[in-house]
Amino acid sequence: MRMMSSYDLMETFRNTNQWMGASAKALASYPALSMVPHPAVQWMAAWGEVTERSFKRMVAKPDWGIRTYTHEDGKDHLVEIDTVLERDFGNLIHFRVVGRPVQPRRVLLVAPMSGHYATLLRSTVKSLIVNCEVYITDWHNARDIPVSAGKFDVEDYTLYLVDFMRELGPDTHVIAVCQPAPLTLAATAYLAEADPAAQPRSLTLIGGPVDPDATPTDVTDFGRRVTMGQLEQSMIQRVGFKYKGVGRAVYPGLLQLASFMSMNAERHTTAFNEQILRAARGEAGDHDAHNRFYDEYLAVMDMTAEFYLSTVERIFKNREIARNAFVVEGKPVDIGKIDSVAVMTVEGAKDDISAPGQCIAALGLCTGLADSKKASHLEPGAGHYGIFAGKSWRDNIRPLVLNFIDANSGKPATRKAANKNAA
Structure with missing residues:
Protein backbone atom coordinates (compact mmCIF):
# COMPACT_ATOMS: atom_id res chain seq x y z
CA MET A 1 0.00 0.00 0.00
CA ARG A 2 2.90 2.37 0.72
CA MET A 3 4.08 2.10 -2.86
CA MET A 4 0.52 2.51 -4.17
CA SER A 5 0.19 5.69 -2.12
CA SER A 6 3.39 7.13 -3.59
CA TYR A 7 2.19 6.28 -7.11
CA ASP A 8 -1.11 8.05 -6.46
CA LEU A 9 0.76 10.99 -4.94
CA MET A 10 2.77 11.46 -8.15
CA GLU A 11 -0.41 11.24 -10.22
CA THR A 12 -2.09 13.76 -7.89
CA PHE A 13 0.83 16.18 -8.35
CA ARG A 14 0.58 15.82 -12.15
CA ASN A 15 -3.19 16.18 -12.14
CA THR A 16 -3.03 19.26 -9.90
CA ASN A 17 -0.57 21.02 -12.17
CA GLN A 18 -2.71 20.22 -15.20
CA TRP A 19 -5.75 21.66 -13.37
CA MET A 20 -3.83 24.78 -12.33
CA GLY A 21 -2.77 25.38 -15.92
CA ALA A 22 -6.32 24.92 -17.20
CA SER A 23 -7.66 27.22 -14.47
CA ALA A 24 -5.14 29.97 -15.24
CA LYS A 25 -5.92 29.73 -18.94
CA ALA A 26 -9.68 29.89 -18.31
CA LEU A 27 -9.41 32.78 -15.86
CA ALA A 28 -7.26 34.82 -18.22
CA SER A 29 -9.84 34.37 -20.99
CA TYR A 30 -12.64 35.80 -18.78
CA PRO A 31 -14.43 38.40 -20.98
CA ALA A 32 -14.31 41.17 -18.40
CA LEU A 33 -10.53 41.12 -18.34
CA SER A 34 -10.48 42.16 -21.99
CA MET A 35 -11.44 45.69 -20.86
CA VAL A 36 -8.07 46.02 -19.13
CA PRO A 37 -5.41 44.60 -21.48
CA HIS A 38 -2.44 43.96 -19.26
CA PRO A 39 0.73 41.97 -19.96
CA ALA A 40 0.22 39.99 -16.75
CA VAL A 41 -3.07 38.62 -18.08
CA GLN A 42 -1.43 37.55 -21.32
CA TRP A 43 1.41 35.94 -19.41
CA MET A 44 -1.04 34.06 -17.15
CA ALA A 45 -2.93 32.76 -20.19
CA ALA A 46 0.34 31.66 -21.82
CA TRP A 47 1.60 30.01 -18.62
CA GLY A 48 -1.71 28.17 -18.27
CA GLU A 49 -1.68 27.02 -21.88
CA VAL A 50 1.86 25.63 -21.73
CA THR A 51 1.42 24.09 -18.26
CA GLU A 52 -1.88 22.37 -19.03
CA ARG A 53 -0.60 20.93 -22.30
CA SER A 54 2.65 19.71 -20.75
CA PHE A 55 1.13 17.87 -17.79
CA LYS A 56 -1.74 16.51 -19.89
CA ARG A 57 0.71 14.90 -22.32
CA MET A 58 2.31 12.85 -19.55
CA VAL A 59 -0.60 10.40 -19.41
CA ALA A 60 -1.63 10.38 -23.08
CA LYS A 61 -0.36 7.98 -25.69
CA PRO A 62 0.68 10.00 -28.77
CA ASP A 63 -1.08 9.37 -32.04
CA TRP A 64 0.96 7.97 -34.90
CA GLY A 65 -0.18 10.81 -37.13
CA ILE A 66 0.54 8.81 -40.29
CA ARG A 67 -2.71 9.05 -42.20
CA THR A 68 -1.77 9.38 -45.87
CA TYR A 69 1.16 8.61 -48.11
CA THR A 70 1.85 10.10 -51.54
CA HIS A 71 2.88 7.25 -53.81
CA GLU A 72 5.09 7.59 -56.88
CA ASP A 73 1.88 7.46 -58.94
CA GLY A 74 1.16 10.97 -57.61
CA LYS A 75 -1.89 9.88 -55.65
CA ASP A 76 -2.46 10.13 -51.91
CA HIS A 77 -3.10 6.72 -50.35
CA LEU A 78 -4.64 6.19 -46.94
CA VAL A 79 -2.47 4.46 -44.35
CA GLU A 80 -4.33 1.96 -42.19
CA ILE A 81 -2.81 0.63 -38.97
CA PHE A 222 24.74 4.08 -12.94
CA GLY A 223 23.94 0.40 -13.38
CA ARG A 224 27.26 -0.48 -11.78
CA ARG A 225 27.00 1.94 -8.85
CA VAL A 226 23.61 0.94 -7.46
CA THR A 227 22.60 -2.42 -6.05
CA MET A 228 19.47 -4.24 -7.10
CA GLY A 229 18.05 -3.68 -3.61
CA GLN A 230 18.60 0.06 -3.92
CA LEU A 231 16.91 0.11 -7.31
CA GLU A 232 13.91 -1.81 -6.07
CA GLN A 233 13.52 0.45 -3.04
CA SER A 234 13.93 3.74 -4.89
CA MET A 235 12.45 3.10 -8.34
CA ILE A 236 9.65 0.55 -7.99
CA GLN A 237 6.08 1.46 -7.06
CA ARG A 238 2.69 -0.18 -7.40
CA VAL A 239 0.05 1.20 -9.74
CA GLY A 240 -2.63 3.17 -7.91
CA PHE A 241 -6.38 2.76 -7.99
CA LYS A 242 -7.01 4.93 -11.06
CA TYR A 243 -5.77 2.42 -13.65
CA LYS A 244 -6.57 -1.15 -14.71
CA GLY A 245 -3.16 -2.36 -13.56
CA VAL A 246 -3.89 -1.44 -9.93
CA GLY A 247 -1.40 -3.22 -7.67
CA ARG A 248 1.08 -4.10 -10.46
CA ALA A 249 4.71 -3.36 -9.55
CA VAL A 250 6.15 -0.92 -12.09
CA TYR A 251 8.92 1.53 -12.78
CA PRO A 252 6.61 4.57 -13.24
CA GLY A 253 6.82 6.69 -16.34
CA LEU A 254 6.51 9.88 -14.28
CA LEU A 255 9.52 8.84 -12.22
CA GLN A 256 11.48 8.11 -15.38
CA LEU A 257 10.50 11.50 -16.78
CA ALA A 258 11.70 13.24 -13.63
CA SER A 259 15.07 11.52 -14.11
CA PHE A 260 15.21 12.50 -17.79
CA MET A 261 14.39 16.14 -17.04
CA SER A 262 16.86 16.43 -14.15
CA MET A 263 19.74 15.40 -16.40
CA ASN A 264 19.29 18.59 -18.45
CA ALA A 265 17.20 20.71 -16.08
CA GLU A 266 18.59 24.06 -17.21
CA ARG A 267 17.97 23.36 -20.89
CA HIS A 268 14.38 22.22 -20.27
CA THR A 269 13.64 25.21 -18.01
CA THR A 270 14.88 27.60 -20.68
CA ALA A 271 12.82 25.83 -23.35
CA PHE A 272 9.60 26.14 -21.34
CA ASN A 273 10.23 29.78 -20.39
CA GLU A 274 10.80 30.66 -24.03
CA GLN A 275 7.64 28.79 -25.05
CA ILE A 276 5.57 30.75 -22.50
CA LEU A 277 6.89 34.00 -23.97
CA ARG A 278 6.08 32.80 -27.51
CA ALA A 279 2.56 31.86 -26.40
CA ALA A 280 2.09 35.28 -24.80
CA ARG A 281 3.09 36.94 -28.09
CA GLY A 282 0.76 34.66 -30.06
CA GLU A 283 3.66 32.96 -31.82
CA ALA A 284 3.16 29.44 -30.43
CA GLY A 285 1.23 26.79 -32.31
CA ASP A 286 0.09 23.19 -31.93
CA HIS A 287 2.76 21.98 -34.31
CA ASP A 288 5.65 24.34 -33.58
CA ALA A 289 9.10 22.90 -32.85
CA HIS A 290 8.65 23.00 -29.07
CA ASN A 291 5.31 21.19 -29.04
CA ARG A 292 6.38 18.64 -31.65
CA PHE A 293 9.31 17.64 -29.47
CA TYR A 294 7.74 17.80 -26.01
CA ASP A 295 4.44 16.19 -26.99
CA GLU A 296 6.48 13.04 -27.59
CA TYR A 297 9.15 13.56 -24.93
CA LEU A 298 6.66 14.08 -22.10
CA ALA A 299 4.47 11.12 -23.07
CA VAL A 300 5.89 8.38 -20.87
CA MET A 301 4.76 4.87 -20.00
CA ASP A 302 5.29 2.57 -17.03
CA MET A 303 7.49 -0.50 -17.38
Missing part, protein backbone atom coordinates in the same frame (compact mmCIF):
# COMPACT_ATOMS: atom_id res chain seq x y z
CA ASP A 82 -3.70 -3.06 -38.69
CA THR A 83 -3.12 -5.22 -35.63
CA VAL A 84 -1.44 -8.42 -36.80
CA LEU A 85 -0.93 -10.01 -33.38
CA GLU A 86 -2.51 -8.86 -30.13
CA ARG A 87 -0.85 -9.70 -26.81
CA ASP A 88 -1.26 -8.54 -23.23
CA PHE A 89 1.97 -6.55 -23.11
CA GLY A 90 2.33 -5.48 -26.72
CA ASN A 91 0.93 -5.83 -30.22
CA LEU A 92 2.46 -6.37 -33.63
CA ILE A 93 1.02 -3.72 -35.95
CA HIS A 94 1.31 -3.09 -39.69
CA PHE A 95 1.21 0.22 -41.56
CA ARG A 96 -0.80 -0.79 -44.62
CA VAL A 97 -0.86 1.65 -47.53
CA VAL A 98 -4.29 1.25 -49.10
CA GLY A 99 -4.27 0.76 -52.86
CA ARG A 100 -0.52 0.43 -53.18
CA PRO A 101 1.12 -2.77 -54.45
CA VAL A 102 2.70 -4.83 -51.68
CA GLN A 103 6.32 -3.83 -51.35
CA PRO A 104 9.01 -6.54 -51.59
CA ARG A 105 10.82 -5.36 -48.45
CA ARG A 106 9.09 -6.57 -45.28
CA VAL A 107 10.58 -4.75 -42.29
CA LEU A 108 9.96 -5.41 -38.60
CA LEU A 109 10.93 -2.44 -36.42
CA VAL A 110 11.56 -3.46 -32.82
CA ALA A 111 10.77 -0.41 -30.70
CA PRO A 112 12.39 0.22 -27.33
CA MET A 113 10.58 -0.40 -24.06
CA SER A 114 12.47 2.25 -22.15
CA GLY A 115 9.93 4.78 -20.96
CA HIS A 116 8.49 6.11 -24.22
CA TYR A 117 5.90 4.70 -26.61
CA ALA A 118 6.73 3.14 -29.97
CA THR A 119 5.59 6.43 -31.55
CA LEU A 120 9.09 7.69 -30.72
CA LEU A 121 10.00 5.94 -34.00
CA ARG A 122 7.34 7.82 -35.98
CA SER A 123 9.85 9.51 -38.30
CA THR A 124 11.66 6.20 -38.77
CA VAL A 125 8.40 4.56 -39.83
CA LYS A 126 7.61 7.44 -42.20
CA SER A 127 10.99 7.13 -43.88
CA LEU A 128 10.67 3.37 -44.36
CA ILE A 129 7.02 3.27 -45.43
CA VAL A 130 8.05 4.89 -48.72
CA ASN A 131 9.19 1.56 -50.17
CA CYS A 132 8.77 -1.04 -47.42
CA GLU A 133 5.98 -2.94 -45.72
CA VAL A 134 6.56 -1.72 -42.18
CA TYR A 135 5.62 -3.63 -39.04
CA ILE A 136 6.44 -2.47 -35.51
CA THR A 137 6.22 -3.71 -31.93
CA ASP A 138 3.67 -1.53 -30.11
CA TRP A 139 4.36 -2.04 -26.40
CA HIS A 140 1.58 -1.36 -23.88
CA ASN A 141 1.71 0.87 -20.82
CA ALA A 142 2.12 -1.44 -17.81
CA ARG A 143 -0.28 0.63 -15.70
CA ASP A 144 -3.12 -0.46 -18.02
CA ILE A 145 -2.37 -4.20 -17.84
CA PRO A 146 -4.23 -6.11 -15.09
CA VAL A 147 -2.14 -8.09 -12.60
CA SER A 148 -3.96 -11.21 -13.83
CA ALA A 149 -1.96 -10.97 -17.10
CA GLY A 150 1.11 -12.13 -15.14
CA LYS A 151 4.73 -11.03 -15.30
CA PHE A 152 6.77 -9.60 -18.14
CA ASP A 153 10.57 -9.67 -17.96
CA VAL A 154 13.45 -9.87 -20.44
CA GLU A 155 12.72 -13.52 -21.19
CA ASP A 156 9.07 -12.78 -21.94
CA TYR A 157 10.15 -9.85 -24.13
CA THR A 158 12.45 -12.17 -26.07
CA LEU A 159 9.68 -14.73 -26.56
CA TYR A 160 7.33 -12.01 -27.80
CA LEU A 161 9.91 -11.15 -30.46
CA VAL A 162 10.20 -14.82 -31.38
CA ASP A 163 6.42 -14.99 -31.87
CA PHE A 164 6.40 -11.80 -33.95
CA MET A 165 9.19 -13.10 -36.21
CA ARG A 166 7.40 -16.41 -36.65
CA GLU A 167 4.20 -14.60 -37.56
CA LEU A 168 5.89 -12.54 -40.28
CA GLY A 169 7.87 -15.45 -41.68
CA PRO A 170 11.38 -15.86 -43.10
CA ASP A 171 11.15 -13.08 -45.73
CA THR A 172 11.46 -10.46 -42.99
CA HIS A 173 14.19 -7.96 -42.22
CA VAL A 174 14.42 -6.94 -38.58
CA ILE A 175 15.64 -3.54 -37.36
CA ALA A 176 16.07 -3.16 -33.58
CA VAL A 177 16.55 0.34 -32.19
CA CYS A 178 18.47 0.98 -28.96
CA GLN A 179 17.38 -0.97 -25.86
CA PRO A 180 15.97 -4.09 -27.63
CA ALA A 181 19.13 -4.74 -29.67
CA PRO A 182 20.61 -7.41 -27.34
CA LEU A 183 17.24 -9.12 -26.80
CA THR A 184 16.49 -9.10 -30.55
CA LEU A 185 19.87 -10.73 -31.12
CA ALA A 186 18.92 -13.35 -28.52
CA ALA A 187 15.50 -13.92 -30.13
CA THR A 188 17.17 -14.50 -33.50
CA ALA A 189 19.58 -16.99 -31.91
CA TYR A 190 16.63 -18.72 -30.22
CA LEU A 191 14.94 -19.17 -33.60
CA ALA A 192 18.20 -20.34 -35.21
CA GLU A 193 18.12 -23.39 -32.96
CA ALA A 194 14.42 -23.92 -32.26
CA ASP A 195 12.87 -23.01 -35.63
CA PRO A 196 15.49 -22.25 -38.33
CA ALA A 197 12.86 -21.91 -41.06
CA ALA A 198 11.32 -18.91 -39.27
CA GLN A 199 14.53 -16.88 -39.08
CA PRO A 200 14.52 -13.43 -40.69
CA ARG A 201 16.72 -12.65 -43.68
CA SER A 202 18.65 -9.90 -41.94
CA LEU A 203 19.05 -8.23 -38.57
CA THR A 204 20.11 -4.59 -38.15
CA LEU A 205 21.00 -3.44 -34.63
CA ILE A 206 21.03 0.33 -34.11
CA GLY A 207 22.72 1.87 -31.08
CA GLY A 208 22.01 -0.93 -28.63
CA PRO A 209 23.88 -2.06 -25.47
CA VAL A 210 24.91 -5.54 -26.58
CA ASP A 211 28.04 -5.19 -24.44
CA PRO A 212 27.52 -2.26 -22.03
CA ASP A 213 31.10 -2.54 -20.73
CA ALA A 214 32.69 -2.17 -24.16
CA THR A 215 32.55 1.62 -23.81
CA PRO A 216 31.18 2.80 -20.44
CA THR A 217 28.74 5.73 -20.30
CA ASP A 218 26.79 7.47 -17.54
CA VAL A 219 24.02 4.92 -18.12
CA THR A 220 26.28 1.91 -17.61
CA ASP A 221 28.08 3.58 -14.70
CA THR A 304 6.83 -3.66 -15.41
CA ALA A 305 9.13 -3.89 -12.41
CA GLU A 306 10.42 -7.30 -13.45
CA PHE A 307 11.35 -6.05 -16.94
CA TYR A 308 13.21 -3.02 -15.62
CA LEU A 309 15.03 -4.91 -12.87
CA SER A 310 15.92 -7.91 -15.03
CA THR A 311 17.25 -5.57 -17.75
CA VAL A 312 19.57 -3.84 -15.29
CA GLU A 313 20.67 -7.07 -13.63
CA ARG A 314 20.99 -9.41 -16.60
CA ILE A 315 21.90 -7.12 -19.50
CA PHE A 316 23.97 -4.46 -17.72
CA LYS A 317 25.32 -5.95 -14.50
CA ASN A 318 25.75 -9.62 -15.40
CA ARG A 319 26.26 -8.96 -19.14
CA GLU A 320 24.51 -12.21 -20.06
CA ILE A 321 24.17 -11.29 -23.74
CA ALA A 322 27.74 -9.98 -23.97
CA ARG A 323 29.04 -13.22 -22.39
CA ASN A 324 26.73 -15.37 -24.51
CA ALA A 325 25.22 -16.75 -21.30
CA PHE A 326 21.58 -15.72 -21.76
CA VAL A 327 18.92 -18.23 -20.73
CA VAL A 328 15.23 -18.32 -21.74
CA GLU A 329 12.89 -20.56 -19.76
CA GLY A 330 15.83 -22.60 -18.53
CA LYS A 331 17.26 -23.11 -22.02
CA PRO A 332 20.63 -21.53 -22.91
CA VAL A 333 20.53 -19.30 -25.99
CA ASP A 334 23.71 -19.64 -28.05
CA ILE A 335 24.25 -16.62 -30.29
CA GLY A 336 26.86 -18.64 -32.16
CA LYS A 337 23.97 -20.66 -33.63
CA ILE A 338 23.15 -17.77 -35.96
CA ASP A 339 24.71 -18.92 -39.23
CA SER A 340 22.44 -17.64 -42.02
CA VAL A 341 20.91 -14.33 -40.86
CA ALA A 342 22.94 -11.35 -42.08
CA VAL A 343 23.77 -9.03 -39.16
CA MET A 344 24.58 -5.33 -39.35
CA THR A 345 25.33 -2.87 -36.55
CA VAL A 346 24.95 0.92 -36.65
CA GLU A 347 26.53 3.26 -34.11
CA GLY A 348 26.80 7.02 -33.67
CA ALA A 349 30.24 8.50 -33.01
CA LYS A 350 28.75 10.91 -30.44
CA ASP A 351 26.21 8.56 -28.88
CA ASP A 352 26.39 9.13 -25.12
CA ILE A 353 23.76 6.49 -24.27
CA SER A 354 25.01 3.45 -26.22
CA ALA A 355 28.52 4.53 -27.06
CA PRO A 356 30.48 3.15 -30.04
CA GLY A 357 31.70 -0.34 -29.25
CA GLN A 358 28.62 -1.48 -27.34
CA CYS A 359 26.58 -2.48 -30.40
CA ILE A 360 29.29 -3.74 -32.74
CA ALA A 361 30.09 -6.32 -30.06
CA ALA A 362 27.21 -8.33 -31.56
CA LEU A 363 29.33 -9.24 -34.57
CA GLY A 364 31.95 -10.87 -32.38
CA LEU A 365 29.28 -13.01 -30.72
CA CYS A 366 28.07 -14.34 -34.10
CA THR A 367 30.87 -16.91 -34.33
CA GLY A 368 28.86 -19.17 -36.64
CA LEU A 369 28.25 -16.44 -39.20
CA ALA A 370 30.48 -15.92 -42.23
CA ASP A 371 32.22 -12.55 -42.48
CA SER A 372 30.38 -11.93 -45.74
CA LYS A 373 27.14 -11.85 -43.74
CA LYS A 374 28.38 -9.22 -41.28
CA ALA A 375 28.46 -5.45 -41.68
CA SER A 376 28.91 -2.40 -39.48
CA HIS A 377 28.67 1.35 -39.78
CA LEU A 378 29.87 4.18 -37.53
CA GLU A 379 28.13 7.47 -38.30
CA PRO A 380 30.46 10.46 -37.77
CA GLY A 381 29.07 13.26 -35.61
CA ALA A 382 25.79 11.49 -34.86
CA GLY A 383 24.26 11.24 -31.40
CA HIS A 384 21.85 8.60 -30.15
CA TYR A 385 18.65 10.03 -31.62
CA GLY A 386 20.24 10.95 -34.93
CA ILE A 387 21.13 7.39 -35.91
CA PHE A 388 17.49 6.32 -36.20
CA ALA A 389 15.44 9.48 -36.66
CA GLY A 390 17.59 12.48 -37.54
CA LYS A 391 19.41 13.83 -40.56
CA SER A 392 22.11 11.18 -40.25
CA TRP A 393 19.44 8.48 -40.51
CA ARG A 394 17.72 10.06 -43.49
CA ASP A 395 20.79 10.95 -45.52
CA ASN A 396 23.28 8.19 -44.72
CA ILE A 397 22.06 5.35 -42.53
CA ARG A 398 18.69 4.59 -44.11
CA PRO A 399 20.22 4.07 -47.59
CA LEU A 400 22.88 1.79 -46.08
CA VAL A 401 20.26 -0.26 -44.24
CA LEU A 402 18.10 -0.64 -47.35
CA ASN A 403 21.14 -1.68 -49.41
CA PHE A 404 21.99 -4.22 -46.72
CA ILE A 405 18.43 -5.54 -46.84
CA ASP A 406 18.48 -5.84 -50.63
CA ALA A 407 21.87 -7.59 -50.57
CA ASN A 408 20.46 -10.21 -48.21
CA SER A 409 16.99 -10.82 -49.57
CA GLY A 410 17.73 -14.29 -50.94
CA LYS A 411 17.29 -17.59 -49.16
CA PRO A 412 18.95 -17.77 -45.72
CA ALA A 413 21.21 -20.65 -46.73
CA THR A 414 22.84 -18.62 -49.49
CA ARG A 415 26.30 -17.25 -48.62
CA LYS A 416 27.47 -16.02 -52.02
CA ALA A 417 27.19 -12.23 -52.00
CA ALA A 418 29.37 -10.16 -49.76
CA ASN A 419 28.07 -6.97 -48.20
CA LYS A 420 29.71 -4.04 -49.95
CA ASN A 421 28.90 -1.71 -47.08
CA ALA A 422 30.71 -3.82 -44.48
CA ALA A 423 33.10 -1.83 -42.36
